Amino acid sequence: MINFEGLFIEKLNIISDNRGSVLKFISKDSKGYKKFGECYISEIKPGVIKAWKLHEIQTQNIAILDGKIKLNLYDLRENSESYKENFSLEVGRPNNYFRITIPPGILYGFKCISKNKAIIINCTDIEHDPKETINIGLEEYIFKQ
C-alpha cells in the first residue's frame, strides 16, 4: 500500500446481527477526524465512473456502505514526497469495509464495480464550498479500472 501523507485507511468494525448489521463509521476520536463540516451520501450506479474531484481545503472521510467501488487516488501536492504518485484499491464489504481519509490536494475518483449500486458516505471537515472544489475531466488522468 502506498503512503500518501495524511491519507489514512482504517478497517472498520461491522457488528453482525441477523436482523440487520450495525456498521461503525466515524467518531470524534477516530484517526483522521479533525472537525465536523458536513455529512452526505453519494450513490453510484453499476459500471459508472465518477471522477475526478479535488479539494483545496476540505478533507474527506469516506466509507462504502453497500456495493463495491474501485477508488483511484493521485497525489497532486507539489510539496509532497509522493507528488504525482497514484494508486487504486477495491473497497466494499464484507472484507474491505474501510474508512478512508483523503486530505486536500489528492485527486480522487470512483468506479462502481458491483452489480448493485454502491453507496458512499462522506463526512467532511468543512461544508461544501464550490470555491474550493475542483472538477477535473476523466480524460485528464488514467483511471485504473
Place this chain on the structure above:
Amino acid sequence: MINFEGLFIEKLNIISDNRGSVLKFISKDSKGYKKFGECYISEIKPGVIKAWKLHEIQTQNIAILDGKIKLNLYDLRENSESYKENFSLEVGRPNNYFRITIPPGILYGFKCISKNKAIIINCTDIEHDPKETINIGLEEYIFKQ
C-alpha cells in the same frame, strides 16, 4: 404531525443524477445539529422490528438512505407537555427522505417495510455510551405497524 419538543423532521434535498444521486444529510448549520459525537449505520432487514431504544443524554439525527421504515416514537419525558404521547410515520425515498432529530427521553423503534433492507444513518452528538443507552423490550409498548 405531533409536536414533541426538540423533535425536528426536515425534508432533505436529493440531487438527482443519472449516474447516481447525491443525498444531503446534515451539516454543522443544520437545524437540530448540536455537536459531533459519532456517525454510524444501522441496517434492518425486511419485516424486522428493531425496538425499543431510549437515550438519557444522546441526541439522534437519522435519515433512511435506502428502503423504507415505519418509525414509532413515544415521549417518555415526565416534564414534557407531550408526555406519554406517541406517533408513527413512514420514512423513505423518494418522497419521505427526511432528517429526523430525536432528543433524549423519546423512545424510538423501527420496522423495515420495504422489500429490500433499509439503511439508517445516525449522526449523534456524543459517542456511544452504554451507560446512557437503555434497551426496552418490544412487549413494553405497542408498535404501530
